[in-house]
Amino acid sequence: MVARQPDAGTVAALVADATAAPSMHNAQPWTFRHLTAEGVLELRADLTRAMPRTDPDHRALHIGCGAALFNLRVAAAHGGLAPEVRLLPDPADDLLLAVVRLAPGSADRAPDAGLARLHPAIRRRHTSRHPFTEQVVPEPVRQTLRDAAAREGAELSFADEWHAELVLDLVRDAESRDVLDPSGRTELERWTRLGPEADTAVDGVPEYAFGPRMSGGRAPWRDFAGRRPVAGHGTVPFERTQHLALLSTRGDRPADWLSAGQALERVLLGATLEGLATSLSSHPLESPDLRWLTRDPLSSGGQIQMVLRLGYGPEGPATPRRPVRDVLTVA
Known part of the structure; x- marks a missing residue:
């Protein structure tokens, strides 16, 4: 002590x-x-x-x-x-x-x-943008993660298949908007690290962490490569069913956002100990209209703060830190 x-x-x-x-x-x-x-x-x-x-x-x-x-x-x-x-x-x-x-x-x-x-x-916790297996996250594990979010004053809900498809459509919508908005692409490129810079960076997303593209469609997260050529950034098949969870808070003020961040990390660390790989997407939450649509219309949940993808697969590489x-x- x-x-x-x-x-x-x-x-x-x-x-x-x-x-x-x-x-x-x-x-x-x-x-x-x-x-x-x-x-x-x-x-x-x-x-x-x-x-x-x-x-x-x-x-x-x-x-x-x-x-x-x-x-x-x-x-x-x-x-x-x-x-x-x-x-x-x-x-x-x-x-x-x-x-x-x-x-x-x-x-x-x-x-x-x-x-x-x-x-x-x-x-051990790293963002994984790689394919996961088709294995469903067992209900006891889901409940453990729900409890983790609740301990920090947030709510974690697992999306039904129809809701997951809707959220994925919103991710793609957000991606399309970025293509049409040069300022968005400029901001993204500021925080991506290509070539030799990826090996010496202390921040940002290095190219080795981009993950592959999804064959026959778009992966359920932001495409950090965009139209830029990236070595080894090929296409591979992903799981047919994306297992998504939504983290929400009742309020939507700075204190709620700080609570959401603590709940998010508590969930991610708990998921890591349970042997799950995880990735995050805020892409459909960056536009007010899309963010509103991410909510499950059949629930009385609050403000969606983050979309999580969870499953069994590679943990993903470590990214640099200052x-x-x-x-x-x-x-």
Whole structure:
């Protein structure tokens, strides 16, 4: 059990785990500041990594930062800490998304064992844009993932076949809109890494993580290659039935987006421990009209925040991360 405030090395390790979280286009839109005397770690939004066209309200930015916050909580619990989190603590500072007091574990406040058990999945979780098998995710596993989302104040629902087909149609609609919008393509290309750059990048989506194209159709996610030639970016058959889940929250404000990000990462880490491969799509959620249509009209669910594809298949490659020294300052 930790009996004192974490030292600089421990804080750096916590931030390294936090930054393994997913974010739109792997932009990693976060910074951290450690207030040593107070034993507090601040999570701040980095608007230099925002996407004005794709994410004008910074919804996806908050979700990515929420996922990083959840990883931080997991890493802290694994290290014997009992973190105390306050979301959006300063109404006058929109960039300060969360304050985490790195409280040592004690008899009165023990580290969260449920969080700590997820720690091995942080480095194993990768986005997989490869074909999955036809095997259906068993109901007990689905319920485990629903419970994971609920623990963070969100809801995870698994799409029926007709609803999954509708969502896939919306993904394709969003892809077609991007083709007609040069600003969208420019923003996407800013965050893709081709050729030698893919081997040295510290952010963005490298070409080795694009995944293959679907033969006879379009894959259920954004085509990062577009019309650019990419070595080895061939076509292969995918599973006939896409197993999709939708993550939603009741509200649709920054606090809800941060909660959605924490719920998303809790689901992804839990899925990884269950042997599932995962990928994400926010593509049909980037246009208000398409986002509304992703909802199941037969349910009373709230605001859809992310579309997940889950199944059994390759975990996908690790994507680059910025060094801790680039995202952490100490005061």
